[in-house]
Amino acid sequence: MTVMRYAEALNAALREEMQRDPSVFLFGEDIGRYGGVFKVSKGLRDEFGDARVRDTPISEQALTAMAVTAAMSGTRPVLEIMYADFLPLSLDALVNQASVFTYLWEGQVDIPFVLRTQGGGGVGTGAQHAKSLDAVVCHIPGIKVVAPATPADAKGLLKSAIRDRQPVVFLEHKLLYNTRGEVPDGDDVLVPIGKAKTVVEGKHVSIFASSKMVIEAENAAKLLAKDGIEAEVIDLRTLRPLDLDAIRRSIAKTNHAVVVNEGWTFCGYASELSATIMEHCFDDLDAPVARVAMPDMAIPYSEPLEMAVLPNAVKIAAAAKKALA
Amino acid sequence: MINAPSTDELKDIHHKMVVTRELEEVLGAYAKEGKTRGPIHRCDGQEAVGVAACAALRADDYVCTTHRGHHVYVGKGLTTRGIVAEIFGRETGYCKGRGGHMLLGDVKTGMLGGNAIVGAGIPAATGMALSMQILKQDRVSMVVFGDGAAQTGICHEAMNMAGLWKLPVIFVLENNQYGLTVRQEVQSPVEDLSVRAAGYAMPGEIVDGNDAEAVYRAVAAAAERARRGDGPTLIEAKTYRVKGFSTSDMGGYQSEEEMAPWLERDPIKLSAEKLSALVGADTVAAIEAAARAEVAQAFETALSDPFPTFEIHAPSAAYSETK
Numbered sequence: 001m002t003v004m005r006y007a008e009a010l011n012a013a014l015r016e017e018m019q020r021d022p023s024v025f026l027f028g029e030d031i032g033r034y035g036g037v038f039k040v041s042k043g044l045r046d047e048f049g050d051a052r053v054r055d056t057p058i059s060e061q062a063l064t065a066m067a068v069t070a071a072m073s074g075t076r077p078v079l080e081i082m083y084a085d086f087l088p089l090s091l092d093a094l095v096n097q098a099s100v101f102t103y104l105w106e107g108q109v110d111i112p113f114v115l116r117t118q119g120g121g122g123v124g125t126g127a128q129h130a131k132s133l134d135a136v137v138c139h140i141p142g143i144k145v146v147a148p149a150t151p152a153d154a155k156g157l158l159k160s161a162i163r164d165r166q167p168v169v170f171l172e173h174k175l176l177y178n179t180r181g182e183v184p185d186g187d188d189v190l191v192p193i194g195k196a197k198t199v200v201e202g203k204h205v206s207i208f209a210s211s212k213m214v215i216e217a218e219n220a221a222k223l224l225a226k227d228g229i230e231a232e233v234i235d236l237r238t239l240r241p242l243d244l245d246a247i248r249r250s251i252a253k254t255n256h257a258v259v260v261n262e263g264w265t266f267c268g269y270a271s272e273l274s275a276t277i278m279e280h281c282f283d284d285l286d287a288p289v290a291r292v293a294m295p296d297m298a299i300p301y302s303e304p305l306e307m308a309v310l311p312n313a314v315k316i317a318a319a320a321k322k323a324l325a
Numbered sequence: 326m327i328n329a330p331s332t333d334e335l336k337d338i339h340h341k342m343v344v345t346r347e348l349e350e351v352l353g354a355y356a357k358e359g360k361t362r363g364p365i366h367r368c369d370g371q372e373a374v375g376v377a378a379c380a381a382l383r384a385d386d387y388v389c390t391t392h393r394g395h396h397v398y399v400g401k402g403l404t405t406r407g408i409v410a411e412i413f414g415r416e417t418g419y420c421k422g423r424g425g426h427m428l429l430g431d432v433k434t435g436m437l438g439g440n441a442i443v444g445a446g447i448p449a450a451t452g453m454a455l456s457m458q459i460l461k462q463d464r465v466s467m468v469v470f471g472d473g474a475a476q477t478g479i480c481h482e483a484m485n486m487a488g489l490w491k492l493p494v495i496f497v498l499e500n501n502q503y504g505l506t507v508r509q510e511v512q513s514p515v516e517d518l519s520v521r522a523a524g525y526a527m528p529g530e531i532v533d534g535n536d537a538e539a540v541y542r543a544v545a546a547a548a549e550r551a552r553r554g555d556g557p558t559l560i561e562a563k564t565y566r567v568k569g570f571s572t573s574d575m576g577g578y579q580s581e582e583e584m585a586p587w588l589e590r591d592p593i594k595l596s597a598e599k600l601s602a603l604v605g606a607d608t609v610a611a612i613e614a615a616a617r618a619e620v621a622q623a624f625e626t627a628l629s630d631p632f633p634t635f636e637i638h639a640p641s642a643a644y645s646e647t648k
Binding site: 023025051052054056057059061062063065066067068069070071072073074075092093096097100101103104105106108109 | 387389419420421423424428430431432437438440442445447448449450451452453455456457458459460462466478479482483485486489490
């Protein structure tokens with residue numbers, strides 16, 4: 001094990017996969033000479049050269065579309081979209097291109113491409129640089145969506161995403177890049193896509209979260225423990241395809257569910273999770289599923305305003321108590 | 326002449342142009358009888374662009390096209406039977422009926438797709454060229470797209486990167502004068518869209534899109550240039566959309582006076598005249614008869630082919646959580 005920051009773990013995953021497979025290449029804004037706005041690709045241009053670590057113009061629409069067809073024709077592109085808020089610019093390529101051709105062309109093409117981006121609020125970046133648009137990408141069949149919370153999962157899942165045959169949207173969080181954690185040593189330690197992880201064991205209520213919300217959920221579990229409530233925290237790690245077995249197992253034990261997502265509430269990821277739990281675990285539920293998500297509004301800039309709208313440990317704990325009441 | 330097609334190539338181009346025209350006419354007749362499903366976007370009058378541009382490439386080069394791409398499908402060497410079967414949703418179609426006439430793809434022939442999002446083929450071919458450059462392949466990609474697509478934002482983004490990185494891509498702008506039902510001058514402040522090439526540091530040239538040989542020569546030169554590592558080329562092929570936007574188009578906006586000179590310069594007529602001078606009128610007549618017979622046979626076979634059956638978890642289908 002080596003202690004690494006989340007950004008360093010991602011960097012290690014990129015380096016190892018580029019060393020392993022010459023068809024892997026990176027492109028995106030600021031990723032080459034500058035090493036990426038969050039330093040995820042630091043040093044990689046020096047090691048692999050301009051052709052494989054490519055600074056690009058500010059052209060998200062075409063970049064995403066080009067990643068799709070580059071992936072169809074023999075390479076494994078890893079595209080960095082600087083902010084998740086810019087994902088709407090990538091949507092035609094995801095909705096009308098990446099997600100359809102493997103099926104329409106009857107398996108003639110694989111589309112092994114990774115779109116890395118980061119979202120989330122809390123540092124005053126304002127309404128166009130702080131959103132979580134998980135639900136927007138999770139809506140698209142044929143696209144896998146991953147949102148790791150720890151350095152170990154960030155590394156292992158990115159490696160799996162790069163080796164996957166399907167398009168993967170890889171959601172990072174700006175407040176996780178500097179978090180530290182133990183990462184297993186070795187070039188071939190992968191974390192499988194589609195597997196959740198229980199990070200806190202408990203028997204009274206299940207809290208399902210991903211990315212930075214896992215930290216908030218863990219803190220909520222500590223708050224609840226003071227009142228004698230044993231919360232179980234499940235880190236989904238992959239948002240799509242969902243690890244339904246892990247969800248079922250936990251709810252069968254706790255009979256209560258709180259679903260957390262930093263994106264908007266209405267038609268949000270938490271809503272999908274809630275509906276899925278209702279369909280599959282209804283007989284095990286003693287109370288309605290509780291959602292904790294962003295209010296349906298633009299994220300305001302001023303610190304007290306921004307903090308008021310973001311989901312956090314206190315809101316999660318309150319929702320859990322309400323579910324248990 | 327440099328990059329000129331051989332006589333055999335001209336014969337093949339003529340054959341494929343007649344196949345395309347016949348395909349469009351028979352499809353038009355079926356559509357009139359209500360026997361087609363969804364819209365059909367015919368390319369009558371534009372055959373020289375798609376067929377001759379593909380003829381100038383190698384078999385392993387990649388090509389993308391639009392919702393109006395039958396000439397490109399035929400030009401890239403797809404079988405008429407497979408195309409017709411796909412249009413009629415049969416199991417024997419290139420995509421087993423999943424794609425339809427706008428979204429057909431066949432990797433073996435390098436046909437990486439029709440695309441019904443206007444402009445989407447432009448970054449698609451550019452992305453393939455990026456792959457080819459990174460893998461150091463001796464290959465090029467080409468997109469055939471319309472004057473309508475030239476007005477999209479993604480066209481600018483893709484061409485900028487193609488020029489910037491000297492990607493081996495050929496942009497064939499098939500200027501058929503119309504985007505949807507609106508003439509090009511109502512959509513663009515410049516008459517010759519090829520002038521935009523200057524902004525991307527690539528050559529931009531105009532060719533007569535109804536002259537198959539001119540299209541072939543321009544694309545062959547562009548392919549040579551791309552393979553040398555000198556980057557992309559924009560070729561504006563001027564032509565005319567004879568049959569409206571689609572089979573659902575009610576018309577009324579293209580005047581006879583506007584159309585007459587283009588019908589006079591029909592690409593198949595021009596090709597037949599040139600070819601007759603080389604190989605004789607009898608040979609040309611035989612090529613045309615064979616092309617028509619091929620199309621008739623394709624319809625006969627394809628229309629008796631079975632329909633596919635639906636399987637939600639077909640191996641190539643998107644994963645589903647409810648498996």
